[in-house]
Amino acid sequence: GAGVSQTPSNKVTEKGKYVELRCDPISGHTALYWYRQSLGQGPEFLIYFQGTGAADDSGLPNDRFFAVRPEGSVSTLKIQRTERGDSAVYLCASSAGARVEQYFGPGTRLTVT
Amino acid sequence: AQTVTQSQPEMSVQEAETVTLSCTYDTSESDYYLFWYKQPPSRQMILVIRQEAYKQQNATENRFSVNFQKAAKSFSLKISDSQLGDAAMYFCAFRPFQGAQKLVFGQGTRLTINP
Structure with a gap:
């Protein structure tokens, strides 16, 4: 079946604006993860969902960042009052139940001007 | 907290x-x-190989193999018969067996293949 998809592929926004980034996991995958990858760095964990609930949100940097997964499938990462430091590639991954392997999407490149 | 270090920015x-x-x-x-993940310019992270710490035998996937030294906390990736399509960023990652599901990544190594 289809892999993890993320939209948009690229997003340019002005400082202070609100943005939403969408992730469609692999069908049937109950676990969903968000990571942020700054230029020249490895991905850093943001939040993990098991079903509809956030099982671990310890990586969210501050209260401007919020994520939801209301029906246990699609997830949206929401960033309020964007700052230039939020510019990065936001990666989504999913995994099937107790399976260890995480499958990644192509990411959304967010640029805050 | 776990940390992962890749000391070679480029190879x-x-x-x-x-x-x-x-x-x-x-x-x-x-x-x-x-884990070792490969990230080509398309940005999509692709799983290359995985090793469970309780297994003494080193994992192998075709041309890719690892040298896992648990006591030294070392986990190197060997790529044999390098191909042009192997050019990418390579990331090493860690995940505990129990508890936190998140992956902890290293800083990455950029691999260039010279024809």
Whole structure:
């Protein structure tokens, strides 16, 4: 079946604006993860969902960042009052139940001007 | 907290030759997983190989193999018969066996293949 998809592929926004980034996991995958990858760095964990609930949100940097997964499938990462430091590639991954392997999407490149 | 260190920001190898990418990690856990991911310019992270810490045998996937040294907390990736399509960023990652599901990544190594 289809892999993890993320939209948009690229997003340019002005400082202070609100943005939403969408992730469609692999069908049937109950676990969903968000990571942020700054230029020249490895991905850093943001939040993990098991079903509809956030099982671990310890990586969210501050209260401007919020994520939801209301029906246990699609997830949206929401960033309020964007700052230039939020510019990065936001990666989504999913995994099937107790399976260890995480499958990644192509990411959304967010640029805050 | 776990940390993963990749000390080689860039590596290059001649096509058809063998190259080894280094990774060390720090953890107090006794059971965990280690991974190597490949990230081409398309940005999509692709799982290359995985190792369970309780397994003594090193994992192998076709041209890719690892040298896992648990006592030294070292996990290197060997790519044999390098191909042009192997050019990418390579990331080493750690995940505990129990508890936190998140992956902890190293800083990455950029691999260039010279024709």
